[in-house]
Amino acid sequence: MAIAVRRVSKRFGDFVALDSVSLAIAGGSLTALLGPSGSGKSTLLRVIAGLETPDEGDVAISGDDATGLPPQKRGVGFVFQHYAAFKHMTVRDNVAFGLKIRKRPKQEIRSRVDELLGLVQLDGLADRYPSQLSGGQRQRMALARALAVEPRVLLLDEPFGALDARVRKELRTWLRRLHEEVHVTTVLVTHDQEEAMEVADRVVVMNHGRIEQTGKPRDLYEHPANEFVMSFVGPVNRFGETYVRPHDLELRLESNGSTEEAMIERVVHLGFEVRVELVLPDGRRALAQVTRDEAEQLDLDEGQIVFVRPNRTTVFSEAATPPG
Amino acid sequence: MSSRLALRTVALGYLALLLILPIGLIFFRTFEDGFGPVWDALTDPDTIHALWLTILITLIAVPANTIFGIAAALMIVRQRFRGRTLLNAVIDLPFALSPVVVGLALILVYGRTGWLGGWLNANGIRVIFALPGMVLATIFVSLPFVVREVVPVLREIGTEQDEAAWTLGASPFATFRRVTLPAIRWGITYGVVLTTARCLGEFGAVSVVSGKLAGRTETLTLRVENEFQQFDLVGAYTASVVLAILAFAVVLAMNLFRRETDGDRGAARQQAVR
Numbered sequence: 001m002a003i004a005v006r007r008v009s010k011r012f013g014d015f016v017a018l019d020s021v022s023l024a025i026a027g028g029s030l031t032a033l034l035g036p037s038g039s040g041k042s043t044l045l046r047v048i049a050g051l052e053t054p055d056e057g058d059v060a061i062s063g064d065d066a067t068g069l070p071p072q073k074r075g076v077g078f079v080f081q082h083y084a085a086f087k088h089m090t091v092r093d094n095v096a097f098g099l100k101i102r103k104r105p106k107q108e109i110r111s112r113v114d115e116l117l118g119l120v121q122l123d124g125l126a127d128r129y130p131s132q133l134s135g136g137q138r139q140r141m142a143l144a145r146a147l148a149v150e151p152r153v154l155l156l157d158e159p160f161g162a163l164d165a166r167v168r169k170e171l172r173t174w175l176r177r178l179h180e181e182v183h184v185t186t187v188l189v190t191h192d193q194e195e196a197m198e199v200a201d202r203v204v205v206m207n208h209g210r211i212e213q214t215g216k217p218r219d220l221y222e223h224p225a226n227e228f229v230m231s232f233v234g235p236v237n238r239f240g241e242t243y244v245r246p247h248d249l250e251l252r253l254e255s256n257g258s259t260e261e262a263m264i265e266r267v268v269h270l271g272f273e274v275r276v277e278l279v280l281p282d283g284r285r286a287l288a289q290v291t292r293d294e295a296e297q298l299d300l301d302e303g304q305i306v307f308v309r310p311n312r313t314t315v316f317s318e319a320a321t322p323p324g
Numbered sequence: 325m326s327s328r329l330a331l332r333t334v335a336l337g338y339l340a341l342l343l344i345l346p347i348g349l350i351f352f353r354t355f356e357d358g359f360g361p362v363w364d365a366l367t368d369p370d371t372i373h374a375l376w377l378t379i380l381i382t383l384i385a386v387p388a389n390t391i392f393g394i395a396a397a398l399m400i401v402r403q404r405f406r407g408r409t410l411l412n413a414v415i416d417l418p419f420a421l422s423p424v425v426v427g428l429a430l431i432l433v434y435g436r437t438g439w440l441g442g443w444l445n446a447n448g449i450r451v452i453f454a455l456p457g458m459v460l461a462t463i464f465v466s467l468p469f470v471v472r473e474v475v476p477v478l479r480e481i482g483t484e485q486d487e488a489a490w491t492l493g494a495s496p497f498a499t500f501r502r503v504t505l506p507a508i509r510w511g512i513t514y515g516v517v518l519t520t521a522r523c524l525g526e527f528g529a530v531s532v533v534s535g536k537l538a539g540r541t542e543t544l545t546l547r548v549e550n551e552f553q554q555f556d557l558v559g560a561y562t563a564s565v566v567l568a569i570l571a572f573a574v575v576l577a578m579n580l581f582r583r584e585t586d587g588d589r590g591a592a593r594q595q596a597v598r
Contacts, residue, residue, distance in 0.1 A: 051487050071490040078491040084484035088506040097502075098492035142488075149492055 001063070002027040002153055002185040003048060008057030010043055010209075017043040018054070019209040025153075025202075027062075030179050030186045032196035034232070035206035041189045044206070045155050048187065049076045062152050077146030077184075081158040083138040085130035091117070091141050092126040098149035116144040119178070136167040147182065156188040160195065172199050193233050197221070205229050227316055237286045241315055246289035248312040251276065251298060259307035262286065267300050276300060278308065347568060354561040365562040370539045374547040375566060381455075381530075381543065382523040385462040389519050393470025394512065400471070401478040418467050426464050427532025430457060453535035458543070461529035466522040470515035477511035510582075517578045524570050 003025040010018040018040045025031050033041040046052040048059055050071035058067040066074050086094050093100075095116055099109045117123050120140040130138055139159055146154060159175075160168040176199050179186055190196050196203045197217040205212045205220065205228070212232075213225040224230035230243050237244045252259060262278040265285075274295040276288040288308065290298075300306070354362055365371060399405075400412050418426070434441045434451035444451055451457045485507060489499040505512075527545040534541040538550065544563050551559035 049491055051490070071487070072493050072495065074491075076491055078488065080484045080488065082484060084488040086485060086488075086503060086506075088509075097489070097494070101493045101498060145488075145492065 001025065002029075002061070003187070004060040004063075005044070005048065006058050006060075008044070008047055008054045008059065010040075010047060010052060010054050016209045018047070020057070021206075021209070021211055022057075023204060023211060023214070025185065025187060027185050028183050029201050030176075030188065030199060031202045031204060032200035033187060033189045033204050033206060034191070034193060034196040036191060036232070038208075039206040040209040041191075041206045042157055043209075045157050045187060045189050048153070049078050049155050050074050051078070075149075075152040077149065077151035077154045079139070079142050079146050079154070079156045079159050081161045083130070083135075083142045083162075085138050085142060087130050090127050090129055091122060091133070094130065094141055095144045095148050097145060102149070112148065113144075116148055119147070119181070120144040134167075135163045136171055139163065139171065143178075147184070151184065154184045154186045156186065158189055158191070161190075168195075175199060197233070203233075205232060207232075224314070230314060230316075235287060235289075239284070239286075239310075242310070243314040243316075244286075244310040244312070246275070246287040248310055249286065249288040250309045250311050251288055251290060251294075251300070252307045252309065253298060255307045256309075259309045262306055262308050264300060264302055264304045264306060266302060267295070269295075274300070278306070350561055350564050350568070354558065354565050357558065361558045362562050365556075365559045366566075368559070370542065371547065371559070371563060371566075373539050374542050374544045374563065377455075377458075377542065378524060378544040378570075381459050381462050382520060384459050385466055385523045386516060386519050388463055389467055390470050390512065390516055392467070393515060393519075394474060394508075396471045397474035397478055397508075400475055402483065415468050415471050418465050423461075423465050423526065423528030423530075424532055426529040427461055430461055430464070430529070430533050434460070452533050453537075453541060455541070457533040458530050458541065461533050462523050462526050465526055465529050466519045469518040469522065470512065473515035473518070474508055474511040477508045481507045513578060513581065517574055520574050521571055524567060524574070 001024045003023070005021060005023040007020045007022055008018050009016075009020050021040070021044060023044070033044060035041045043052060047054050048061075050066065050069055050073075054067070058065060060066060061074055061076070071078075086097065089097070092113055095113045096109050099112060104112075113126070114123070117126055120143055122137060122140055122144065125133065125137065130141065133141065139162075143156075143159075160171050163171065172195055175188075188196075188199060197220075200217065202214065203217050203220055204214045207228050213220060213229045215223075220229060220233050224233060227243070230236055235246050237246060237249065255261070260280060262280050264276055265279050266277040268275040268277070269292070272292055274290050274292055276290060276295075278286045278288060280286060286308070290300075298306070396411070396415060400408060400415075431438065431452055433439045434444065434457060436442070436445055436452070438452075441451065449456070451460070481504075485503050486499050489503045490496075494502065525545060526543075527549070530543055531546060531549075534543070534546060536542055536546050536550065538547070542550065544567050548560050548563045548567070551557075551563065
């Protein structure tokens with residue numbers, strides 16, 4: 001295991017940030033820690049990096065106990081949400097920082113930095129200052145800086161959180177490709193389920209300082225362990241104890257024994273996907289998701305009465321185990 | 325248009341009346357009777373000694389308060405400890421306290437019959453009416469400047485750059501030298517300039533603890549007062565002009581330093597625009 005976290009707890013005053021968390025991360029993988037703010041995901045990342053000392057538990061990196069080690073000696077690369085660029089240094093000096101600290105020969109530093117700038121597509125910008133770069137460029141510089149020291153694990157704390165939506169999507173895809181190339185064990189913290197699902201091989205869902213579920217993106221979506229995971233990894237309708245994903249809610253124009261009546265409150269066109277907001281006779285609301293073609297066929301309009309039927313439902317037992 | 329003109333007239337008039345006119349008059353009066361008397365006043369051994377003493381005190385007080393100021397600012401911003409708020413409040417005390425009170429307080433502690441003074445005197449160390457007392461008084465009154473300039477800068481930069489440096493392998497000292505210090509250098513520079521100006525111009529506290537002996541414990545500001553009271557107007561004006569020139573030199577040096585360190589950056593920025 002590249003990273004092994006065992007029974008780690010951390011409090012800040014009365015607030016429990018991590019509650020006896022254990023986690024194993026395989027070498028070469030890209031894992032996402034996913035959760036709402038205050039779920040402990042960033043604290044867990046900072047504990048792995050040595051930037052936060054756990055109250056209890058231990059951390060091992062590449063099999064060596066790292067619990068008592070300062071961040072300097074853990075062999076981790078860390079990327080911050082707000083870049084943490086050294087503003088008084090050029091891009092080149094930023095990337096070279098770790099190598100200069102290690103007193104590598106000048107020639108080696110130069111060629112290594114050039115190579116990394118090529119990798120993160122910043123060649124030609126070596127002599128700029130961070131203030132002259134866009135947010136996306138700054139974050140790629142920060143990534144090159146972290147990779148320069150050849151870390152055993154790369155830790156990314158909401159790396160795209162400060163960027164606008166379009167750049168964010170671009171960088172996501174780019175990060176995935178970079179990971180195929182470099183293959184360093186990577187842990188990414190995010191509150192964006194789409195980002196986690198798209199980039200990571202494995203997703204760890206966290207809430208209230210605990211891990212709710214760990215699994216492949218598809219498993220989490222199809223077999224969520226509990227209500228929290230179910231509703232966090234995608235939109236969901238709740239009917240009593242039954243949960244239905246919006247795309248599993250079938251819309252028809254005629255009633256048949258098993259359907260329920262509903263009125264269309266709003267139709268939202270999002271390109272391929274069309275979102276239909278419904279009100280049931282008892283006042284409950286529901287969300288259905290259909291394709292553009294389906295919406296056209298049914299000729300959906302606001303105020304119209306339709307009949308809905310769940311195609312696939314999930315019910316969680318008391319023990320909150322995934323359905324069999 | 326006319327309101328803008330009025331604003332300018334008021335602002336410039338205010339400056340002229342309060343700043344430019346009095347300082348200009350000092351220069352004018354100094355050289356009214358030509359260079360001869362000014363030269364005599366300048367080469368008076370007591371004036372030379374006063375100038376030297378002022379510079380010496382400044383050269384001790386400024387580094388002391390710079391080092392203390394950076395350390396105190398780091399503590400206030402980055403550490404959580406009991407009494408942090410108290411420390412933060414106490415640092416402003418020299419701003420609020422009249423320098424005369426500071427001088428008297430120092431006499432109470434270090435004077436011949438003072439709290440520590442008796443012991444020091446018995447061991448042959450004179451603080452009051454000697455250089456150490458004057459240095460202490462100057463340090464006291466100029467203490468807050470570096471702290472107050474550095475604290476907001478430290479708050480603004482946060483700790484992420486430091487943390488990034490740690491994960492890249494930099495020791496706490498290397499991180500301070502290569503990351504923190506360059507990030508706060510403008511706060512420090514401005515704090516040093518203000519401290520220097522205050523040290524050069526300090527009068528009240530130093531006046532109380534110095535004894536004002538010409539040629540021995542007389543700084544430039546004390547000399548101005550002394551000569552003025554003895555109706556040696558050219559002497560008083562000359563010392564004033566020397567003080568004013570020192571102050572200009574400090575401000576000028578800061579601006580030159582600023583242009584030099586920002587030079588390559590400005591050029592790079594222009595290139596980026598193109």
